[in-house]
Amino acid sequence: MSRRRKAVKRDVMPDPKYGDKTVSKFTSCLMYDGKRSTAEKIVYGAFEVIEKKAGTEPVKIFHDALENVQPQLEVRS
DSSP states (O other), rough: OOOOSSSOOHHHOOOOOOOOEEEEEEEEHHTTOOOOHHHHHHHHHHHHHHHHHHHHHHHHHHHHHHHHHHHSSSOOO
């Protein structure tokens, strides 16, 4: 931690293929040991499978899946 000034918070760049910040953040969380290309292959491969099976836009299904996973209510102690 620097004593001089606070670190500047970086803005997440959108995904190059779909132009979505959430997909870019997901690939960054999936990335292991800095292997971004491998993480992108996994995500894009999964999106191709979704597109073949569902026949709709994979980013829309991805966002719907994220909404289903998120908690409905915030619980505090």
